Amino acid sequence: MDKKISSAVIKRLPRYYRYLSELLDQEIDRISSQELSKQMNVTASQIRQDLNNFGGFGQQGYGYNVEILKGEIGKILGLDRQYQVIILGAGNLGQALANYVGFERRGFIVSAIFDIDKKKIGQPVGNLKVYDMAELPQYVEENSVDIAALTLPKAKAPEVAKELDKMGVHAFWNFAATDLDLPSEAVVENVHLAESLMRLSYNIANPVKK
Amino acid sequence: MDKKISSAVIKRLPRYYRYLSELLDQEIDRISSQELSKQMNVTASQIRQDLNNFGGFGQQGYGYNVEILKGEIGKILGLDRQYQVIILGAGNLGQALANYVGFERRGFIVSAIFDIDKKKIGQPVGNLKVYDMAELPQYVEENSVDIAALTLPKAKAPEVAKELDKMGVHAFWNFAATDLDLPSEAVVENVHLAESLMRLSYNIANPVKK
Numbered sequence: 001m002d003k004k005i006s007s008a009v010i011k012r013l014p015r016y017y018r019y020l021s022e023l024l025d026q027e028i029d030r031i032s033s034q035e036l037s038k039q040m041n042v043t044a045s046q047i048r049q050d051l052n053n054f055g056g057f058g059q060q061g062y063g064y065n066v067e068i069l070k071g072e073i074g075k076i077l078g079l080d081r082q083y084q085v086i087i088l089g090a091g092n093l094g095q096a097l098a099n100y101v102g103f104e105r106r107g108f109i110v111s112a113i114f115d116i117d118k119k120k121i122g123q124p125v126g127n128l129k130v131y132d133m134a135e136l137p138q139y140v141e142e143n144s145v146d147i148a149a150l151t152l153p154k155a156k157a158p159e160v161a162k163e164l165d166k167m168g169v170h171a172f173w174n175f176a177a178t179d180l181d182l183p184s185e186a187v188v189e190n191v192h193l194a195e196s197l198m199r200l201s202y203n204i205a206n207p208v209k210k
Numbered sequence: 211m212d213k214k215i216s217s218a219v220i221k222r223l224p225r226y227y228r229y230l231s232e233l234l235d236q237e238i239d240r241i242s243s244q245e246l247s248k249q250m251n252v253t254a255s256q257i258r259q260d261l262n263n264f265g266g267f268g269q270q271g272y273g274y275n276v277e278i279l280k281g282e283i284g285k286i287l288g289l290d291r292q293y294q295v296i297i298l299g300a301g302n303l304g305q306a307l308a309n310y311v312g313f314e315r316r317g318f319i320v321s322a323i324f325d326i327d328k329k330k331i332g333q334p335v336g337n338l339k340v341y342d343m344a345e346l347p348q349y350v351e352e353n354s355v356d357i358a359a360l361t362l363p364k365a366k367a368p369e370v371a372k373e374l375d376k377m378g379v380h381a382f383w384n385f386a387a388t389d390l391d392l393p394s395e396a397v398v399e400n401v402h403l404a405e406s407l408m409r410l411s412y413n414i415a416n417p418v419k420k
Contacts, residue, residue: 010412014405018387041389077408078415092306099302102387102404108411147410171414173407177228177312179251185417189410191403194312195224197383198287200357200399201318202220204381205288207395 005053005076012050013073015040020070032063082107084144085173088160089151090115090123090130093175097149099126108147112139140167147171154178161186215263215286222260223283225250230280242273292317294354295383298370299361300325300333300340303385307359309336318357322349350377357381364388371396 019040023031033051037044051064054072074080085103087094090113097103098110113125116133123130131139139145148169150157157176164172171187174180180188229250233241243261247254261274264282284290295313297304300323307313308320323335326343333340341349349355358379360367367386374382381397384390390398 013412014402014408017408018402018405022388076412076415078411079408081415083411083414092302092309096302096306097403100403103407106404106407108407146414171410173410178232187410187413187417189406189413191401191406192224192228193307193310193401194316195228196399196401197313197316197318198224198227198289199221200381200383200397201288201293202223202286203397203399204293204356205286205291207397 009050009053010076013077016050017070017073017077017079020066020073023066024070029066030063031066036064079107082109083146085110085147085149086139086145086169087113087149087151088133088136088157088164089153090117090120090125091151094149094151095125097151098128111143111145114139136163137167140164140169145169147173149173149175150180151175219260219263220286223287226260227280227283227287227289230276230283233276234280239276240273241276246274289317292319293356294319294321295357295359296321296349296355296379297323297359297361298343298346298367298374299363300327300330300335301361304359304361305335307361308338321353321355324349346373347377350374350379355379357383359383359385360390361385 019036033044033047036042037047040047051069054069071080085108087098087110090098094113094115098113103110110126110128112131113128114131114133114136115121120130121132146169148161148164148171150161150172152160154176157174157178158180161172161174161180161182165182165186170185172180172182172189174188174190175193177192177194179190180186182188229246243254243257246252247257250257261279264279281290295318297308297320300308304323304325308323313320320336320338322341323338324341324343324346325331330340331342356379358371358374358381360371360382362370364386367384367388368390371382371384371390371392375392375396380395382390382392382399384398384400385403387402387404389400390396392398
């Protein structure tokens with residue numbers, strides 16, 4: 001697949017991937033654009049346009065082969081490999097991420113969780129035990145780490161991210177309510193929950209007239 | 211404020227609001243567009259364009275009055291009132307949301323948390339106790355509920371959302387890995403963590419050449 005896919009289509013791919021995964025779970029192995037359109041609440045022509053980027057998987061009178069299409073989209077999303085994830089912060093949110101089996105199913109393996117709180121260090125979280133944050137440099141040196149999930153307080157997160165970047169970890173899933181200030185090629189995906197809540201209150205305060 | 215503000219600007223408001231809040235916390239009461247530009251990593255002309263929507267708070271040689279500007283943006287975001295929030299699901303994620311003091315500070319008051327798990331019911335979560343999900347209809351009848359945060363399994367979330375909608379709760383903060391299928395005027399803000407993680411893996415798999 002060498003064809004360039006537009007960033008608007010890329011943005012929609014995770015949602016397609018989710019729906020295709022659900023169809024496979026239900027043992028549905030092919031689906032028409034009309035049916036997918038109904039389920040996803042997107043027009044059928046949008047679906048055909050988007051999925052045409054992936055070659056001839058949609059056939060007249062047959063529909064899409066769910067497994068092949070999911071595989072192709074997965075490759076583009078980088079889901080055809082595994083990622084070793086460490087979690088910084090063993091609070092409720094860090095524990096929620098560590099325990100969410102759906103991530104592992106998609107190839108995101110949580111291999112360690114760290115905290116500075118003596119009461120948490122050594123305690124079990126799922127199949128893991130909480131490491132002392134002081135062991136982080138040694139852990140990163142001895143283990144492959146692809147992604148660091150940051151569930152630290154916002155005052156700590158940028159500094160820990162910078163240290164990790166220096167240690168060679170360049171991808172961050174950032175839950176701290178602050179932006180990371182990282183050099184160069186680091187990849188950051190922010191989950192700013194407070195901003196999400198503000199979008200909700202905006203939509204409550206400004207209802208769309210229908 | 212009767213002027214229509216574009217949806218592109220609206221989307222950026224939560225981030226402005228967050229930065230302005232941080233400035234106030236640091237007791238900075240005025241700031242130039244240049245300085246804000248440096249901190250937010252947005253061009254100064256973009257900032258001037260965006261903030262001009264809010265009238266004459268930016269003055270040549272003075273900059274923006276942080277508190278007034280924050281107040282104006284807060285009003286548009288619906289943050290000039292309180293919201294009563296209930297949480298459905300007292301797992302790690304539900305508990306993380308219940309314990310996050312930042313939400314309360316912005317006017318989102320978590321007033322109750324519900325679960326079906328007998329082991330969780332009655333247990334403390336922050337200042338609250340976990341209610342039995344069976345008490346939900348009565349609770350909603352007797353208390354004002356503005357927002358329901360759904361941290362339920364995806365198999366349960368759509369059904370519970372529909373029930374809540376019928377009970378008169380029309381705003382949902384949805385963490386379940388599924389779309390809600392709600393009638394008409396319901397307001398839904400989705401936080402699809404698995405999709406967020408896929409955007410991260412996409413950016414790892416497809417590095418931007420610099």
